[in-house]
Amino acid sequence: MGTSKLTKTVAAELAPRAITFIEWDADLPGFGLRVTPNGAKAWIIEYRAGGGGRRAPSRRMTLGPLATLTAEKARGAAKDLLAAARLGADPAKDRQSARAAPTVGELSKIFLKPETKVDRKASTLALYDLYFRVHILPALGSKRVQDVTDADVVKLHRDVGVEKPVTANRLIKVLSGFFSWAITDQKIRMDNPAKGIDLFREEGRERYLTSEELSRLGDALREAETTGLPHLVDDTKKSKHARKPENRFTKIDQFAAAAIRLLIFTGARLREILHLEWRNVDLERGLLFLDDSKTGRKPIILNAPALQILTDLPRIGKYVIAGQSAGAKDEQPRADLQRPWGALVKRAALGGLRIHDLRHTHASVGAGANLGLPIIGRLLGHRHPDTTAKYAHLDNDPLRRASERIAIEIAAAMGEPPRPAADVRSIGRRK
Template structure:
C-alpha cells in the first residue's frame, strides 16, 4: 500500500492543501476510521475506504475500496459512501467483493450474444432469428452495449423506445426483444431474478397495414405476368449514366422473367401461402394425386396447403430440374427472394404500394368477400389463432348486406305506409 501519514480531518480545505510528492501517500481521517484520501505523484486525489472483512480482527486481511476521485466526488459525499461501506463490513459483509462481482457482471452485449447463441438460434426459425439480430445489433447494442445488464434502468430503455416513435412497429419490436432477452437472462443468472427493464413500457398503437388487390388490379397483374414470360417486360435506361446513350432501341429493351418465377408469383396469390413456403417448397412435399402441399415446417408448425385447380395446373406444368419447385441459380438451393421480378411486374401493372405478402391478403379477402366464413379462411391460410384471421372480418360483406337490405326494406315500407302488423286470430279456448 501507499505511504501512510498522520490522521487529519478530511474536508475541502485539507484535501486542497494535500500536495503531491514523489511517491503515493494516504491521509486517514481522524473521525471515521478507515476513511482516507490517496494522493498520487501526478496530483490525482481519490477517496478510499479500508476494512477487515468477516469477523474482522488483526488476522483478517485488509481490503481497500476506491470511492472515487476528488472533483467528481466531494469530501462529504465520499464520507457518506465510506460510512456505508464500513458499516456493511462491521455487519460481516465484504463490500469490496460485492463491487468486484458487480464490475464483472455481464454487459448488455454479453447478455445479447449469449441470448442469441443459446436461445434464439436453437429455438426460433430463421426469419425470427434475423429479426432478433437486427433489433439487437441496430438498436440495443449501439445504445447500451457497454452498460451492465443488471443495472440498465427502465427509464433509459423507455427513452430509446420514445426516440423511435416515428417507427412504432420497430419501437414495439425493440421492447419485445429486450423483454425476451432480459427474461431469459433472469432465468440463466445474467441478471437478478425478475429483473426486466422492458417490463411495463407502454407500446405504441400500430396501424395494421391492409392492401388488397381489386379485380381491375388483378387483371393488370395477369397481363404483366403473361407479358413477362412471353415477350418480356420493357425497361428504360438510366439517363443519369453515361452508357444510357448506347442502350438498345426501345423495341429491343425487354427482359423476360423465367416461368418458375412467374409460377411462384401466381402460386402466392392462388394459395395464399407465405413467400418462404413457396420458395422453399420441395417436390417431396407435393402430393399431386390428392392436390396437397404437405409442409413439414412453417411459421405455425406443420401445415397442409390445399391446391385449387389453377394452382395444381401450374405445379403440374413445371419441370423437375431441382429438388425445389422454384429453384435458385444453384439448382441445389432454393431461390432466395422475388424482389426484382416482382418490382418489375408490379411497376408494369401499375400497382402502387403492393408487397408480395399482399397477395396472401388478397387471397383471404376474396374468400371473406364470398361469405366463406373466417374459420374456413383461417384453416386455408394456416392461422393458429382465430384472432389472426379476424382482420378480414370487415370484408365478410354478405351477412351485413343481407341485414342492411332487410332493415332498409322495412324502413322503406314504413315510409310508404305499407308496413302493416300481421294480425293473428286468437283461438277460442273451449271450456
C-alpha cells in the same frame, strides 16, 4: 494511521511519508484517506462483510482519488455504503461482480447463437442479427447489461422511430426478449428495461386487391411470360448504354411466375413457396407438407389452379421454384422475387403493392365469400384466432342481412315501396 475530521483542507494538507498510510475520519468510522509515498491520495472505506461481526471478513474498497472526488461527495458515498454493509451488503464484492458483468455486445453473441433457442427459426435469427448490428449495438453495445436503463431504451426507440416507427417497435420486442433471457438464463439481477415502453401507433398495412386490380395483375403476368414487359424509358434523356427499342422488354421466367401464382392461389407465405421442396409436394392428395413454416409443421391445401401450376412445372432441382443453383450439389433456394415483382407491379399500376398482400387478398376473398374466419385461419395456418380476426370486417354477409331486415321493416312502417336486396346492390354498381 491517524484520525481527524477529513475536510477539504485537512485532506489537502496531509503530506506523504516514507510508507503508505491511512488517515481515518474521526466522525465516520470506516471512512479514510489513503496517501502513498509519491503523494497520491484516494478515499477508501473499510467494513466487515455480512452485516459485521468478528468472524466476518474485513473488506477495503477505494471510492476514488482526491483529485476527482471532493471530500463532501466522498463522505456522502462512504456513509451510504457503510450503512448498506451494516445491513448485510458487500459493496466491494458487488463492484467486482459489476466489473465482470458482460456488456450488451458480449452477451448478444450468445443470445444470437442458433443453439441458444432451438425453436427459433433461421429467418428470425437473421432478422434479430440485423436489428442488433444496425440499431442496438451502436446505441447500447458497450453498456453492461444491468446498467441499461428505461431511459436508454426509450431513447433508442424514439431515435429509430423518427423515420421507422414500425422497426422501432420491433426493436423493443427484441430487446424485451433479450433482457428476459438475460434475467432468466444468465441470472443477471435486474429489471427488464424494455418492459412498459409506449410503442408508436402502427397503421394497418393490409391491402386487398379488387377484382379489377387482380385482372390487371393477371394481364401483366401473362404479358411478362410471353412478349415480356416493356421498359419505361425516358426518351428525353440520353443514355450511353440505353437498350435498342426492340430489346426493351423483360421476360419473367416460368418459376418466378409460378411462385407468384402459387402465393395468391394458396395464401402461403413467400418463404413457404420459395423454400418448398418437391419431396413435400403430394399431387395425388393435393397437399403441400411444410416441415418448417412460421407456425411450425403444417399442410397447405392445393386447389385446382395450384395443382395445375405444379403439374406443369419441370423438376430441375430439389426446390419447386428453381433458383440459379438448381441441380447443383449445394443447391440453394431462390432468395426473393424482388425484380420480377417490381416489374409486374409497375406494369399493372399497383404502386406500393407488396408480395405479402397476395396472402391478404387470398384471405379477403374467402372472408367476402362468407366462408367463415375459422376456416380461413386454418387455410392460412394461423396459430391464433386473433390473427384472422383482422379480416372480420370483410365477412359482411351476416351484417348485410341484418341491415336489410331492419331497413325493410322501417320502409314498410314509412309506407315506402319494398325493393329486393339484389336491386339495391345493382343500383350501387350502376352508380
